[in-house]
Amino acid sequence: MSDREQRSTLARGIAISACAVTAAIALPTLAGRVETETQRAEFREDARYLASRIETRAPVEADSDSAVLDTEWIRTVEYALNRAPGAATDRYSQRYRDMAALEAYASFDPSHLEMAEQTQQEHECLSTAIYYEARSEPILGQIAVAEVIVNRVRDHRYPNSVCEVVFQGSERSTGCQFSFTCDGAMDRHPARGRLWRRAQDVASHVMMELNQPLTGSATHYHTDYVDPVWNRHLVHTKTIGTHIFYRFPRGREWAEVRERNERST
Incomplete structure (x- = not known):
């Protein structure tokens, strides 16, 4: 040669x-x-x-x-x-x-290229969710939101991929799990600039499992200026930034949640 x-x-x-x-x-x-x-x-x-x-x-x-x-x-x-x-x-x-x-x-x-392409799509979906749901939050707040999405992927009650979790219900006028997927936010405010790059960095950090768990296995959250009815059926875990986090009850907690709701009605 x-x-x-x-x-x-x-x-x-x-x-x-x-x-x-x-x-x-x-x-x-x-x-x-x-x-x-x-x-x-x-x-x-x-x-x-x-x-x-x-x-x-x-x-x-x-x-x-x-x-x-x-x-x-x-x-x-x-x-x-x-x-x-x-x-x-x-x-x-x-x-x-x-x-x-x-x-x-x-x-x-x-064949690993197909897996890599899928991972790239997952990264894009997670970055998008972080950007529209928590771009004004500190880094820990953004990581917490990303963690909720990953927790849902691992939960049998939700789809098995990041993109499916993020866009679940977006095909309907009501029922989307994350409001930005069906309220036109992505069209009105395309993701770009410094905050978009930071969201991408946070997504990479979480997908590579470099973060310490923050939310107590939370699968739900809402901002602190609303009080949705669904949170009464869940267990509060953490408050991080402007978001309040919840998870599903476990074991005896189901009975405790039912009793609590019965007393409040």
């Missing part, structure tokens, strides 16, 4: 591996990669190429002066392998480094 082909092979392997990492954590940059059918087809072809290199255990080599060795991804690999600072420029070290990098992504398959 010529030096030019070796550099090209390494560059392709690194590009696909980097995209695999991006897909795994659902960063927004993946959306641009799969924006069109043509781009998606090209990416799938590159992924198959990477898979073939892994299957044949073929090392990917490059000259020591290759520009790709200066990338952050390569530095991360070198650090993970406990290489000396100058090891990246040693031809034999490159061979073992590249084999280790390829082995690390041996489980990657083009």
Whole structure:
């Protein structure tokens, strides 16, 4: 294999591996990669190429002066392998480094792109809910709202995905679970700017489960200036910012809630 082909092979392997990492954590940059059918087809072809290199255990080599060795991804690999600072420029070290990098992504398959695209959609839906429901809230208040949505996804009484939970009932004039999905707010005030970017950051934080639980397993909330009738059938858990949070009763709590409602009537 010529030096030019070796550099090209390494560059392709690194590009696909980097995209695999991006897909795994659902960063927004993946959306641009799969924006069109043509781009998606090209990416799938590159992924198959990477898979073939892994299957044949073929090392990917490059000259020591290759520009790709200066990338952050390569530095991360070198650090993970406990290489000396100058090891990246040693031809034999490159061979073992590249084999280790390829082995690390041996489980990657083009089918994972569909999962990544779904995760990207979930991130968009969660970001949208945070923006329209709590964009004026402090960070903790926004995380709490996102946590309620995630709690609903985990609850058997609700749909099994973030987007289905957020837009549940939005096809009807009444019955939407989150008012912004059916009152025209998204048309009147498109999500953009600094607050939109912050909502996206909060959504990523929650989806990667980096947050400590805040709401006491809440599945409901409302602002502190309203008093909806449905909260009488739930258990109050927390008040965070301008939102009051609730969860469904458990065990004996059901009887306590019924008794409380009977006394109030």
